[in-house]
Amino acid sequence: MxxxxxxxxxxxxxxxxxxxxxxxxxxxxxxxxxxxxxxxxxxxxxxxxxxxxxxxxxxxxxxxxxxDFNKWGLDFLMIFIIHIHHRYVKMNIPILKKYGEKAVKNQGKDYTELSEINKLIIKFSNELIIHMEKEETIVFPFIKRLFKANKEHSTISLSNFNSLNHPIKMMEEYHDKAGDILKKISKLSNKYKIPEDASLAYKELYKKLQEFEDNLKNHVHLENNILFPKAKKLVLEVVK
Known part of the structure; x- marks a missing residue:
């Protein structure tokens, strides 16, 4: 063993x-x-x-x-992240906001934590959309260029290459921030425990939040633990 x-x-x-x-x-x-x-x-x-x-x-x-995401090419992995995880976020944020607003309206007086959870959802949602746009327009194109050069056994001139480490560090720092917000929401909701008298909107909010958290953890895992570390290694191999 x-x-x-x-x-x-x-x-x-x-x-x-x-x-x-x-x-x-x-x-x-x-x-x-x-x-x-x-x-x-x-x-x-x-x-x-x-x-x-x-x-x-x-x-x-x-x-x-x-x-086995660790064996995927980085180009395919980025396509997967964009079309599966980024798309999921964009499709489900409006749903979270809708259920959050309804839950507060219906039972916010009885369950005061709902108001704080709803505020965190709004803050979290707006920041996450901006974060994903930066990944898709700045970070991922850099990584795609590195991957292409490595595949073609070519190099990229240092003078023509802007450092990837700083934008990756910024992405990782935001991931930590997102994780902290999710932990706050989980704590406020008692790990998404649904009260017996919860309205339909309240129930759907907590179910969707749990699903959203699970999806985001898989999403961030692919970036933090596979995509970004491999991209940093590519910098050492192809940037001369």
Whole structure:
């Protein structure tokens, strides 16, 4: 049996995306808190390490190529992020706002946390749209150029290349900020626990927020733990 305590949570998920569901089951955040070791994550989340280790080691190590994002070309990975995750955000933000407004209107007096959650949704939504636009117009085109040069075994002149590290750092910093907002929403909602007398809008709001959080964690995981680290390596290989 493999001893995995010193592996990072994010690194484990990079190697097998199916382990994400196991970490989620134990309340371990593989995305926004994935840089720590599995042992540290167990201590932080009061999880029995041996029990988690057994489940992770028992998981089938074979991963279908369609789910093995770490083996995808960066060009294809960026297309996937844009058309699956960015599209999901753009389609679901109006739904979140609609349910948030209705829930506050219907039961905001009885559940005062709804007003604060709705404010966070509005703030979060506006910032996330701007963030994705920056990725699609600035960061991803840079990475696409690097990937193309590497594939063609060519180089890019340093004088013609603007540093990628700064914009990537800005993207990662926003991801941390987004993670903090999601944690606030989760705490305010008691981890999306729906009261017995909740209206339809209230129920749908919490269901959609949980779904949105899960999608965003997968989204940010692909960027922080696969796309950006590989892009940084490409800079060293093709920029001369």
């Amino acid at each position: 493999e001893n995995i305590k010193n592996n990072t949570v994010a690194g484990f998920v990079v190697n097998n995306i199916h382990t994400a569901n196991i970490f989620k089951k134990y309340g371990i955040d593989f995305c926004f808190d994935g840089k720590i070791s599995i042992e540290e994550a167990c201590i932080k989340n009061d999880v029995n390490y041996k029990q988690l280790e057994n489940e992770l080691n028992d998981l089938d190590i074979k991963t279908n190529f369609l789910n």
